[in-house]
Amino acid sequence: MTAAVLRRIDLVAEFADQEEPATHAHGLAIAIRNLGKSFDGNQVLREINLHVPAGQFIAIVGRSGCGKSTLLRLLLGLTEPSHGTFVFGDRAERVSDPRVARVMFQEPRLLPWATVLANVEVGLGAERNTPGARERALATLRAVDLGDKRDQWPAVLSGGQKQRVALARALVSRPRILAFDEPLGALDALTRISMQRLLERVWREQRFTAIMVTHDVAEAVTLADRVLMIEDGQIALDMRVDLPRPRQRGSAEVAALEGEILEKLLREAPADD
Numbered sequence: 001m002t003a004a005v006l007r008r009i010d011l012v013a014e015f016a017d018q019e020e021p022a023t024h025a026h027g028l029a030i031a032i033r034n035l036g037k038s039f040d041g042n043q044v045l046r047e048i049n050l051h052v053p054a055g056q057f058i059a060i061v062g063r064s065g066c067g068k069s070t071l072l073r074l075l076l077g078l079t080e081p082s083h084g085t086f087v088f089g090d091r092a093e094r095v096s097d098p099r100v101a102r103v104m105f106q107e108p109r110l111l112p113w114a115t116v117l118a119n120v121e122v123g124l125g126a127e128r129n130t131p132g133a134r135e136r137a138l139a140t141l142r143a144v145d146l147g148d149k150r151d152q153w154p155a156v157l158s159g160g161q162k163q164r165v166a167l168a169r170a171l172v173s174r175p176r177i178l179a180f181d182e183p184l185g186a187l188d189a190l191t192r193i194s195m196q197r198l199l200e201r202v203w204r205e206q207r208f209t210a211i212m213v214t215h216d217v218a219e220a221v222t223l224a225d226r227v228l229m230i231e232d233g234q235i236a237l238d239m240r241v242d243l244p245r246p247r248q249r250g251s252a253e254v255a256a257l258e259g260e261i262l263e264k265l266l267r268e269a270p271a272d273d
Helices: 068-075 116-122 125-129 133-143 159-171 189-206 217-223 252-268
Strands: 030-039 042-052 057-061 083-088 101-104 177-181 209-213 226-231 234-240
Touching: 030 068, 042 068, 042 234, 057 068, 057 217, 068 177, 068 209, 101 159, 116 125, 116 133, 116 159, 125 133, 133 159, 159 189, 189 217, 209 217, 217 226, 217 252, 226 252, 234 252
Parallel strands: 057 209, 057 226, 101 177, 177 209
Antiparallel strands: 030 042, 030 083, 226 234
16 A cells, blocks of 8 residues: 555644645535544543544445444434534534535435425525525436426335435535435445446535435445544544545455555454454
8 A cells, every 4th residue: 555545644733734625515514623532531532632624525334333323323413422622614613504415325214295496495494495495406306316206205216215305405505514424334336336436426416515424335445535434433544545536346446445444444343352
């Protein structure tokens, strides 16, 4: 592994030195400083330091219980840190405005009594009844290739279609940060690959800052600009994925990086009793 592809980053020292992407990102930069989280005396995360430039796509991997979902919940303000800070852009505070940060979960969590279009409109929050809101929701549905399903009920949709509705609901407020918590984990293999392509397409079009938690290392390498691995509550690996897009899952380049991450995961795994 060359230093250009894989390197451990002294994140605190680099906060001031990292450059924003050359593209005109809609996303918001994130800095995490000395972050820690404990539950009932058990330290789940400790001294997390990280800088995410605006518009970057980050994937977080690690074994179950390593703290990756906890980090996502802290980022979204769904739980309080034990210590440390988040800085979003130039503001030293967490953001709760849905126009700034939204999340997409593994389950689509659609309202069964509402049409597809109405479920997307939920993502507009207080803007739902403003002029042009319905047209905006419909345009977002078309962006995920579901414009023709606007009047259908969630019960008649496939699993992949339900997740696309959930994605549209998250996108409709045009958030600057979009977090994904295993959003494709329940899908079959072919639908998952299709959704990966859709996620990449909408991210490239909108350039929000994307933070994805996933157990699928190939998915992480296929989608992300950087792959982070959390182990023992700390960032054990920070890998730059310097491969041209769109990436082909199963290609030699993707497989090589996937293999290196898996080797690190297995090396860090505790031995069986």
